[in-house]
Amino acid sequence: MVDNLFLLAVASLGWGLSLATYRLFARSNGWPMGALHADLPVIPVLIGIFGLVAGLLFASARGADDGGWVIIAFGFVLAAVWTGFLRVGSQVALFLVPVVTFLLLLGWLAVPLGYSERKWATEQPTETLKRRGLIQEQTLPAPGTRAD
Numbered sequence: 001m002v003d004n005l006f007l008l009a010v011a012s013l014g015w016g017l018s019l020a021t022y023r024l025f026a027r028s029n030g031w032p033m034g035a036l037h038a039d040l041p042v043i044p045v046l047i048g049i050f051g052l053v054a055g056l057l058f059a060s061a062r063g064a065d066d067g068g069w070v071i072i073a074f075g076f077v078l079a080a081v082w083t084g085f086l087r088v089g090s091q092v093a094l095f096l097v098p099v100v101t102f103l104l105l106l107g108w109l110a111v112p113l114g115y116s117e118r119k120w121a122t123e124q125p126t127e128t129l130k131r132r133g134l135i136q137e138q139t140l141p142a143p144g145t146r147a148d
Helices: 004-029 035-039 042-062 068-084 089-109 125-131
Strands: none
Touching (some): 004 035, 004 068, 042 089
């Protein structure tokens, strides 16, 4: 259930929601806002809505049996933590939302658009790290033998 596309959908939904709603929370609570949020708020809101909608569409396409509701729940939790505790972290979301949304759409829509399936998209994160050689697979000794 938890593969790379799952994580990208949670990130896209959560960061998108945080980005789209940050100005509302910042103005009512007196939090700092970046220049783009203060001067041209439509751009962060549109970027946020794009990420939010992509995450929601992926969750609905995945369905309840394959973790669609979990994606939505984790996305809302991420948005609450990102906006509520990190506050200015919403400025970073301006860069993160387009990247994770692009990767989500690339992995999800590659086959319907006629491209080959992306191997990284359906792997679990640990499988991707093993394939890239960033972590080594550890083997346990057979029962009854000593590990020296």
